[in-house]
Amino acid sequence: MLTGLALAGLVGLTAGCGPDGSDGATTPGPSASLPSSLASALPTGLPTTIPTTLPTALPTSLPTSLPTSLSTSLPGVGRIDGATGADALKGTNVPADFPIPPGAKVKLGASLAGTSTVTLTGLTPNAIAAFYRTALPAAGYRITSDSPAGGAAHALAFSGHGVTGGIGTAGFGQAQGTVLLFSK
Structure with a gap:
């Protein structure tokens, strides 16, 4: 071509x-x-006309609403949502009677397979460590390690009630945060 x-x-x-x-101006050529x-x-089989209308098999309307709820649990896996408040403690691996310090705000919880996490805000690392040093043994948990890092961070590990876990807390100024980890 x-x-x-x-x-x-x-x-x-x-x-x-x-x-x-x-x-060729003066002498005309062939x-x-x-x-x-x-x-x-030249190629053959090309369309000889151009479509002038839209296909009629297209949907004429779109959905007007989204689902109001989605499943938050997978069989054999547990909760996969990001729950807040007291509901965050209802993960598959968090014991129902696990102590939470007064004044702490439960911000996020998630569970996947044999691990659950919960985050807390509102208390300093020293206040969290002091609370859990007494509350865990009183609730039937054994502290397996206690690692302070000055006043800015602290790590505790524990076991009991069928779970092992850790508490990591850190903060500087107004930014304070704690992560509770539970494993079965």
């Missing part, structure tokens, strides 16, 4: 030239016609 187009361009350029190479090989080289 490219050869055919190049040939057509060459024919078009030379069609107006006379036999002596002049522009009339130009397309060679038959060029016409047969």
Whole structure:
């Protein structure tokens, strides 16, 4: 096809030239016609008309609302949502009677397979550590490690009631946060 187009361009350029190479203005040259090989080289089967209407099988309306609830539990996996408040403690791996310090705000909870996490805000690392040093043994948990890092961070590990876990807390100024981790 490219050869055919190049040939057509060459024919078009030379069609107006006379036999002596002049522009053909004074001596008319033979009339130009397309060679038959060029016409047969053009593709066949191309559409001869362009559609002027849209397909009619398209949907005429879109959904007007989203689902109001989605499943938050997968069989064998547990909760996958980000619950807040007291509901965050209802994960599959968080014991129902696990102590939460007074004044702490439960911000986020999630569970996946054998692990659950809960985040707390509102208390300093020293206040969290002091609370859990007494509350965990009183609730039947054993503290397996206690690692202070100055007043800015603290880590405790515990076991009991069928879970092992950790408490990591850190803060600086107004930014205080604690993560509780539970594993079965």
